Amino acid sequence: MKTINLEYPFDKNKIPNEPIALALGFFDGVHLGHQAVVKTAKQVADKDNLKLAVMTFNQSPSTVFGSESEDSFRYLSTLTRKEELFSDLGVDYLYVVKFTDSLIKLNGQEFVDNCIISLHAQAVIAGFDYTYGPKETANMTTLVDYAKGRFSITSVDEIFYNQGKLGTTSIKAALSNGEITNANEQLGYNYQNTGTVIHGLKRGRELGFPTANLDVDKKEYLPADGVYITEILIDDIWYPSMTSVGFNITFDDVMELSIETYILNFNQDIYGKEVKLKWDKFLRPEIKFAGIDALIEQLKQDEKDTENYFEKTV
Template identity: 35%
Template sequence: MEYIRETIDFKVANDTAITLGKFDGLHKGHELLIENLIKISNEKNLKSVAFTFDIPPVKLVKEDKLSQNKVITTNDEKHYIFEKTGLDYLIECPFRKEIMMMSPIDFIKWMVKSLNVKYFIVGEDFKFGYKRQGNYITLKEYSKQFGYKVLVITKIKDEQRDISSTYIREELLSGNIRKANSLLGYEFFVKSKVIQGNKIGRTIGIPTINMILPPNKILPPNGVYVTSVNVDEKWYRGVTNVGCKPTISDNNPIGIETYIIDFCQDIYGKEVYVSFLDFIREERKFNSIEELKHQMISDIEIAKKW
């Protein structure tokens, strides 16, 4: 997959089929769009393209609180998931003012000219162009003029409710990891580098990898979770604390740290993936590190048996 970013002057020489969106979380609904995109690209001999913006557009349009702009997947995590889909191109377009101001027709012209689009594959609620004025009907109106086809994909439902990034964010923020994972179609994960912590872990015989997260990454509520950890392409069972370690001090920033079961390596600086499987308990302030250690040992036992 070719990853095009930090430019609005992209070009693809071949004819293409394209899907567009924010794709936050790349959930089951997005997966259906991508499956259709790949099928059509193969049938019609087109290159497959996913077009997304490099930050959630809402961030530039409204001066909202950070909590309302949190994402399920960062750009880097999204790139990692897209990489596995087998698409030909991922375009992560900078969300610049000139693009925000483009009318729907100008947006279509731009796509057709720079990417030779022969097929648009979009969800039924896809909106584009200035003030989100364009939708799939607009795309269809101009299809003859510009020589492309449009396939509209109906949203997948979970019982009565459409599967959406908003739905999944709600479930994650409520701590319903298993529900969020079932809507995502994979396990919610965090990808980042291992940094130095307070070095207390090893003194109690439970070393933990500490990870720094971008401020806009959504996290489940503070607590202890069963996780899977990927180090150097190998998966291990883990047990992860999300929170500010109130037992250690009162002003730790929120972070995530993981004890990896049956693992003994120095991995500072390595990029790891921590996938969340289930909630064990809330984070608590213990009276001593010794009490915390006892609790951590029983958390590890739960994770081992899970």
């Protein structure tokens, strides 16, 4: 897959001169609903002998048109993660369009004429609620008029989960409640974060449970405080692990949120390494223990529960 960064007006020299099936959306999380759009686009592309392309944006529309700032917004998937997921779905070209004042000022017809058509789209596929300007005038219904027969249009229906709408909002809500299984089912894969292993207080080592302290990308959404069964990717190998998110409330000297991962049967120096963390299952909430001994006993139980989980999933 090739990623192509564009800024309006598009540089024609950056755009491959071949017809495409174009999937539209921001695709934060590339969850099951997004996957349905891309898979539908893939079917159209294969049927019509077209390349498969996705057009997304460099930042969330919520930070451009909504009340959230880009500095405070947290993503389910960074661009790097999106590239991995789209590549797995068979996408040939990923167009990442930068939000600029000139782009934002386009009306629906101008967006179609100057963006969609310029990418050589022969087919356009998007979710039923996709908009490309004011939702009253730039939606999937009005797209038929703007297209003027120059490309086919496929609208992908809404997907539901537990009698509610499946989407980025419901996935973030699940993560915020520690409902990892719920979030993973909506995503269609186990949620991941990326980070760097940094030095911590080394308290885990003193307790007999040495942990890798992770500095997670500040742009990524984190699950709720608690202890989880996880997997950590180090040098292209996934290792079973358990991870604590929180403030180590048994102690009084931790002022900032920490992400600490205890890796089962592992004894390597990994300080400074870039890693990925995959969230498999919620174990328990963060607990303030009466003393060190009680904490150690609970950690032993957490380790046993983690071992049992991986024995059953192998």
